[in-house]
Amino acid sequence: MSALTIGLIAYIILQMGIAVWASRKISGDSDYLVAGRRLGVFTLGISLFATWFGGETVMGASAAIADEGLAGARAEPVGYALCLVASALLVAGAMRSKGYMTLADFFRERFGKRAEVAAALVAIPTSIIWAAAQLIALSALLSAVTDLPVTATLLGAGALVIAYTLLGGLLGDVITDLVQTGVVLAGLLIMMVLLLQRTDGLANGIAMIDPSQFVLVPPGESWIERIDAFAIPILGSLVAQEMIARFLGARTAKTAVRGGLLAGGLYLLFGAFPLVFGLIGAGAGFDPAAGDLYLPLMAAELMPSALFVVFVGALFSAVLSTVDSALLAVSGLASENLYGRLRPKADSREKLIAARVLTAVAGLAALTVAFSGDSIYGLVELASSLGSAGLFVSLLIGLHFRFGGEWSALAALAAGLVTIWLADFVFAIPGGFLLSIAAAAVAYVGVGFVTATTAIARAE
Incomplete structure (x- = not known):
């Protein structure tokens, strides 16, 4: 067994340990779905940033930019950073002040029970598709590390994610976010330094970029397609349950707003990493045809073995955190707003059991979508618009x-x-x-x- 595989197993054990620890602090659906409303500004901001800075950003966006140039960078980092800021200003405070558990709770209070159920039914497929995109990222990473076929790693990733989410809920997810964010960002910074060393400096790296990669608008794209490309990440994700759940887990409404603004700033700053890896990496000879494996293969070639083990483990944690959030979004909507309508007298404990069962169902549904064969980036765009x-x-x-x-x-x-x-x-x-x-x-x-x-x- 290679050192890389051993290191990844160690990360998985650490993740499951966090989930088991968090499970002991979960006594009801509020603990499981909104972390008992314990999140402060820093915790919320880092967690929200980490949730969005997942597989589609680190891996999917790097591959898309390497293949399409700047035209593939409109969603990442600008679009989603603006989405986080807009959601903080327009949604976070107002939603948290009402004490909701889910997005659909707002629809029940404002529009009635039929609108609540309809909103949940519309939002659930989006989160399942989002989870499927992250499962593909996770399986691609495992495949690059273990040399196992993607089908096998996808099944393994699905089983792992379901077990992890069942145990830890949002609290375990947030703790994981805090642990892995620093390691991922440090790894990306080191990887950038190594890439620029390969190109003998930033100026030479930029000079290696094919001029066609600097085109922001693909040939033949109409003005409405151009606006649509920005609108999908900015407006489409504004109502994502994954984001709203963290706002609802904040201690106060002001905390929710400030945490969202912090997340948007971090995203705009660190979301520039995939831009560099996609443009300069392709110019330096790394193959855009590798698709979702583009970044892991680049890291494997640039980094020393020991550092690559740490980086892959942290990247694994980042993707796991994002897919965990998507599954929790589905289970929250399904248990609170669908099961809750069938069992209006259900107590918090019964809703917790329902949420965990529905988490497993959501995981299986996401796994089915992941086997459709679409790319990470394609699934994320579909999830944001559908x-x-x-x-x-x-x-x-x-x-x-x-x-x-x-x-x-x-x-x-x-x-x-x-x-x-x-x-x-x-x-x-x-x-x-x-x-x-x-x-x-x-x-x-x-x-x-x-x-x-x-x-x-x-x-x-």
Whole structure:
């Protein structure tokens, strides 16, 4: 057995140890899903940053940039950094002040029980797809380290993630975030230094980049496709349960806002690493055709064996943290907003059991999607756009204005889903996500005016 495999096993044992420790502090669904609302500014900011700075950023974005140049960097780091800042300013404080457990809880209080169930059903597939993207990243990493086929490592990654999430919940996830973030960032910094040594300095490294890689807009891309490429990461993830769960785990509303702003700043700063690895790495001879294995293979060649062991272990922890968050998002929505409707008298302990069972179900569903064969980056883009338009429109209007009711939210959710399906999967219309947001907004406002007018007429 190689030193790298032994080191990775040690990391897995450490991760499971953290999960077992965290499980002893979990007595109810609040502990499991929102870490007992214990998170301070620093803890929340680091955890939120680490959740977003997962497989799609470190591995997926590096590969996309190496293949597409700057055109592959629009989501990472700019788009998701702006998303974190916008969510902190527009969503975090208002949601935390209400003491919700999930995003769908807001829909229940603001729009009614039917809207709550509809919102949960729309949001759950998004988190499953997000989890699938992280499972692919995890299996690619394991495959690069162990030389096992991706199919085998994907099955192993799925089993590990399910077990880890079942035990530790959000508290175990947050502790892992704190441990691995520093190691990952240190490893990325060392790797950048080694890459620049390979190219004899930054100036030479930049000179090696193919000029075609500096093109921000792919040939033939329309203006609506261009705006859509930025809108998906910025607006599509604004309503992600993975993010909102951490805001809801903050000690106070102010803590939620400040933690979100800290996460956005960190993301913008350290999200530049994949940009360097993608552009200069490809110019230095590392093969973009390696796809999701591009970064692990680069690290293996650049780093000494001992350092590579530590780096791979920390990268493994980073990806594990992100997929864990996605599975918790699914189990939170399913247990609190679906199972909770079937069992309205269920106590906190019963909901905890339901959440853990549904975590396993979510893991199996994500594993099934991961076997579809899509890339990390492709799945992340799909997760950010699929069904989020109606959630985005209903949340922002409903959170800050009293206009619109149950039917407005239901109409927005339906319009967003139908439009994205028609635009992306039936007619291949450019700018499908923007069209879905426009359709959801028109549906929400239109139905809102109709219901308001009807209510006034009945009152008269």
